[in-house]
Amino acid sequence: MEHTAQIINGKAVSDRLLSEIAAKTAAMATPPGLAVVLVGDNPASHIYVANKVKACAKAGIRSLEHRLPADATESEIKGLIETLNADPEIDGILLQLPLPDGLDSDMLIQTISPDKDVDGLTIPNIGKLVAGLDGLVPCTPQGSMMLIKEVCPDLTGKHAVVIGRSLLFGKPMAQLLLAANATVTTAHSKTADLPEICKQADILVAAVGRPKMVKADWVKKGAIVIDVGINRLDTGKLCGDVDFDEVSSIASAISPVPGGVGPMTIACLMANTLKAHQ
Ligand code: NAP
Secondary structure: OOOOOEEOOHHHHHHHHHHHHHHHHHOOOOOOEEEEEEEOOOHHHHHHHHHHHHHHHHHOOEEEEEEEOOOOOHHHHHHHHHHHHHOOOOOEEEEOOOOOOOOOHHHHHHHOOHHHEOOOOOHHHHHHHHHOOOOOOOHHHHHHHHHHHHHOOOOOOOEEEEEOOOOOOHHHHHHHHHHOOOEEEEEOOOOOOHHHHHOOOOEEEEOOOOOOOEOHHHOOOOOEEEEOOOEEOOOOOEEOOEOHHHHOOOOOEEOOOOOOHHHHHHHHHHHHHHHHHO
16 A cells, blocks of 8 residues: 655644643733734735734734835834834734845844844844753744654654755754754755755755755655745645655655644744743
8 A cells, every 4th residue: 555644734733732822821911912013015924914913813912013114214114123122012023024125134133122032033042042042932943843743752863854044944943953852964055965865864854945846755764754845836826845745655744835834833923922921
């Protein structure tokens, strides 16, 4: 009989996490507050923000949207972030990326108070993650780690390969895997023999942004495969960085796109907002 991998259901895991958060916020006199700053009219960003607002409702978190026009200046955005930093009603601040061209995202992210940095992208939070200290951890790697733990609670001695080295995902993912006692290889666009390296992975995490790049012959039999990529095909359909149909016949477990890492990212944003409140 042909082998088919276990599908790691990110929707179910994220719903469970949201319910746990809702149970905690329901018992609070003042629920946590998340401010979402949306600049310009990138359609994808509007969809992401709408989904985040929906998740806030499920988790019992107050959401406050701040929309600025596409021609907002850096100093206007900085001024808004500073006001939110000082507002005791706001526990978390999310600056929706990407910002319109010409705005310095890195500088603006670093303006967010580290205590309210629910995306975990400020230098103090990155430093804490690397130092093994408690801080706010970026949502997508945090959610990916939860999916891995669903199927492999103990990563000790496992070889994890992460494709991608962005500050948003690849680097923090590698740190989380390292902290969980995996042996970690980070691959990127300059890596030689990428398929060969991927084939050594017990846990393979792909975060590249190239549709169906990871093929069946890149994957070790029985590996756990986490697909972080979100790519829109010409047909309008979403697909990941992993060739799901091929790789499902080799892996022991695989996260689908959509319905895998995506919902976990939003649920972890809620978890970070609760943590920032506490
Ligand atoms: P990014 O900043 O563009 O980073 C992409 C990484 O992939 C870079 O490190 C790049 O290497 C590497 N890469 C590019 N081409 C490659 C190749 N041919 N072989 C090996 N490595 C290659 O993207 P990101 O923000 O990390 O996001 C990656 C993907 O995850 C995107 O599809 C994004 O939409 C998705 N994503 C999903 C979620 C979610 O919630 N599910 C959240 C965030 C991101 P270099 O460093 O050498 O350029």
